[in-house]
Amino acid sequence: MAIGIGSSRVAQNLGRFKLVTFDVTDTLLKFSRPPEVQYAMAARLNGCTGINEQALAECFRTHFKRMARNYPNFGKSSGFDWRWWWRSLVMDIFRDSHTHIDETMLRRVADQLIENYKTKDCWTKVSLANEIVEIAKACQKHVGIISNFDPRLGDILEAMALPKVDFVLTSYDADSQKPCCRIFDLALSKCNTHVLPNEALHIGNTPKLDYMESKSAGWSSALVNVTLEAEREISLNSEINPKHVFKNFDEFIHVLESTEVAW
Template sequence: MTIGGRSNSVARHLSRFKLVTFDVTDTLLKFSRPPEIQYALAARQHGCVEINEQAIARSFRSHFKRMARDYPNFGKRSENDWLWWWRTLVMDIFRDSHSHIDETMLSRVADQLIENYKTRDCWSEIELASSVMEIARTHCNKVGIISNFDPRLSKILETMALPKVDFVLTSYETGILKPDREIFNIALRLCNTVVLPSEALHIGNTPKLDYIGAKNAGWASVLVNVTNEAEREISFNPEINPKHVFKTFGEFIQMLQSEQTIW
């Protein structure tokens, strides 16, 4: 999909924004395989047998929730670092779901997965993500990333060959998780020119972390690539304007090309 002869409409929609930022996971990129499949592949590559993906999936959900609760932001405020956080998560998942695997092997599998998730093998670009980033670059002064992620993110974005951005803000490196408004304030300060909150747009896929987080910081925001689960949350939330919700980037581009007004 291209903007063709409708660039005037796109410019009209985006002209008020000096800064556009994007979330990453399930906004620009998605997992190439579900985690349980990726974890099982890594275990088998290290000679582990009798791997059950469904058991991994069940353990992943419970242990990820526990780690995020007990050591939020990948352990940023704890005495340990993000590498410890992920190694602990992976090893606890396998201890719970596959108790026959010894500790030495679990350590190898954990280290392998941490490296794998820097590569193209674990990620794929969401359709039209690059196109929307290029549109933002054409019509706005600055383009950035704001993501609840660990320090691997810049390497992942480079590996996936997404269009270059002016800055990448991760929750781990800033010490601040979305939806805290301060991470959005930091993004404004990184622009090296005065950008008011009303002149910034954030694009993400989660109602609370992205849309409401940006809105509470005084920004405009849209939701894209919205799941059925998120749609149910949105339908009961009066803070979310339905005009700002798009199932796909294709729908968002169509809006930009249209005469309708959503801001």
């Protein structure tokens, strides 16, 4: 029996909710290795040499922010295909890192990475990810995924063998991304019974995208697996209840099992 399943206290703490949703990246799943390492591996497998992983890391941060700003939601908001978005990002990262790869090879590396990130080679589960999803299911909740992601997410969840959920809602398919409240409103309509905003709980790891915006949509929220940077942001934000912030799923499950949570 998984942790927390069958606990009357857990059932009480989740009692007001009909719907429980999860973010994915760094909430349920995380990268198996940093992007710069994954990118360098793909390039080397294609015969490329002279790759500077530190330069790739710096260029990844710069160009990811630029692409997200100029072409939001993986290009969907600008009328571009998500594959074009990632291909452009990867190729710009390699060009800017002064890795000497001809354009034909560069496109091949980019396309390989797009496919690689659909597989379990690039991902690993966060500790107790399976258990927390199973707890929500055992409490007879509708369970969903809400994630700023492209259409590959379904393939990734299947490859990683996460427990089946009732729906997966990506920002690309929803044509709306966190921190927009609309994606949370749309999630309510994915349930086969009527669910009010105050009957929904969202669990994620980022203060603005997950906690603040789900609260703005009228939901309850919990932050789990927060980074040091996020902890600093939380400490400066009086609107985030520190009792809704947990270091990891182990701590979150322990609280659900042992304490009355005031949502």
